[in-house]
Amino acid sequence: MSRYRLDPTPAQQAALLAHCGHARYVWNLALEQWSMWPPDKRPTPGYVEQARQLTEARAVFEWLRAGSQTVQQQALRDFDQAVKNFHAGTHRRPTWRKAGVHEGFRIVGGQASRIVKLNRRWAAVNVPKVGRVRFRLSRPVPDAKSYRITRDRMGRWHLAFAAIPEPIPAPGTGEVVGVDRGIMVSAALSTGELLTCPGLSDREQARLTQLQRRLARCRPGSKRRHRVKAAIAKLHARAADRRKDWVEKTSTDLARRFDVIRVEDLRITQMTRRPKPNPGRPGGYRPNRRRAKAGLNRGILANGWGLLVQRLEHKAAGRVEKVNPAYTSQTCSVCGHCAPENRENQAVFRCVACGHQANADVNAAVNIAAGRAVSARRETPPRVSPKREPQHATSA
Numbered sequence: 001m002s003r004y005r006l007d008p009t010p011a012q013q014a015a016l017l018a019h020c021g022h023a024r025y026v027w028n029l030a031l032e033q034w035s036m037w038p039p040d041k042r043p044t045p046g047y048v049e050q051a052r053q054l055t056e057a058r059a060v061f062e063w064l065r066a067g068s069q070t071v072q073q074q075a076l077r078d079f080d081q082a083v084k085n086f087h088a089g090t091h092r093r094p095t096w097r098k099a100g101v102h103e104g105f106r107i108v109g110g111q112a113s114r115i116v117k118l119n120r121r122w123a124a125v126n127v128p129k130v131g132r133v134r135f136r137l138s139r140p141v142p143d144a145k146s147y148r149i150t151r152d153r154m155g156r157w158h159l160a161f162a163a164i165p166e167p168i169p170a171p172g173t174g175e176v177v178g179v180d181r182g183i184m185v186s187a188a189l190s191t192g193e194l195l196t197c198p199g200l201s202d203r204e205q206a207r208l209t210q211l212q213r214r215l216a217r218c219r220p221g222s223k224r225r226h227r228v229k230a231a232i233a234k235l236h237a238r239a240a241d242r243r244k245d246w247v248e249k250t251s252t253d254l255a256r257r258f259d260v261i262r263v264e265d266l267r268i269t270q271m272t273r274r275p276k277p278n279p280g281r282p283g284g285y286r287p288n289r290r291r292a293k294a295g296l297n298r299g300i301l302a303n304g305w306g307l308l309v310q311r312l313e314h315k316a317a318g319r320v321e322k323v324n325p326a327y328t329s330q331t332c333s334v335c336g337h338c339a340p341e342n343r344e345n346q347a348v349f350r351c352v353a354c355g356h357q358a359n360a361d362v363n364a365a366v367n368i369a370a371g372r373a374v375s376a377r378r379e380t381p382p383r384v385s386p387k388r389e390p391q392h393a394t395s396a
């Protein structure tokens with residue numbers, strides 16, 4: 001993803017923000033329809049049906065009609081893709097988009113490739129109903145078929161081209177690696193390497209906590225509150241940048257070093273699934289269950305697992321294999337004995353049958369590399385359901 005700073009005029013900013021509002025509205029409508037759909041009824045309406053409903057909505061609502069149909073339809077397509085990713089198990093469940101937090105829209109097709117170079121440092125992108133918007137040529141523009149315009153929480157505008165990275169050639173060594181998404185570390189490799197996705201430093205984390213406390217004490221609408229919010233947004237943006245950077249480096253490294261990369265076919269989404277929305281309040285959830293899930297969700301999302309798998313599938317196209325993760329964390333990678341007792345704690349694996357001791361995440365990664373997760377010999381019938389495997393039961 002190559003990102004550029006966009007430099008819209010004040011008038012253009014207003015128009016871009018309107019696009020963001022429309023895209024968000026359409027996305028949230030689609031989400032509401034999808035999440036309210038009774039599971040026993042016929043399949044949820046897909047893109048074609050929702051696009052028809054959008055046409056109807058545009059006929060009724062003047063403000064929606066005033067916006068760009070391209071932007072609104074694309075929001076539906078994006079939602080459709082998000083649902084597919086969710087069912088494929090690579091992404092978490094699509095979530096509610098909030099004003100001021102998720103401001104963005106996407107343009108796909110011919111319009112996306114119409115970039116005009118103004119001079120050595122500036123170029124312009126064509127945005128429907130807005131016209132040419134300038135952006136800094138901080139690096140060469142890739143040959144992309146779509147772009148996304150976003151406004152971050154600090155109010156800065158960005159332009160990102162979704163260029164799918166070129167597949168990296170396999171080394172041809174026949175080497176297979178297993179990658180386990182751990183809770184103790186971001187990822188463990190079957191080679192014994194432990195990878196940690198950098199988030200915020202302890203100092204930054206402490207500052208974030210302090211800022212959040214301060215925010216709670218600020219008067220709504222005050223200047224101070226505005227300043228504190230901006231400082232919080234800056235820290236979040238920094239963590240997100242580091243996460244993306246780590247995912248790019250790690251996926252390139254793995255694609256270069258190994259012929260076959262096996263990952264757990266973890267329905268990450270099943271764990272990040274939110275409780276059912278409260279029908280009375282759109283987007284509202286019962287607070288206690290929400291809090292219980294929050295800690296675990298943070299751990300997974302902070303580690304950027306879904307993004308890593310997605311990038312691996314691009315860079316090591318056709319060389320990524322998904323392995324059923326059942327019992328990988330309780331099965332001994334040496335003798336194959338499978339028992340919950342093998343897990344001494346979150347971090348340590350110690351086989352009760354052969355005494356093999358290893359880092360718990362690495363042991364799981366070796367099982368994943370062997371692709372033997374499903375065929376785990378069950379000398380001891382597992383008493384713990386996969387959902388409550390010790391590895392995932394508690395958050396870090």
Ligand SMILES: [Zn+2]
Nearest residue numbers: 332335351354
């Ligand atoms: Zn063993």
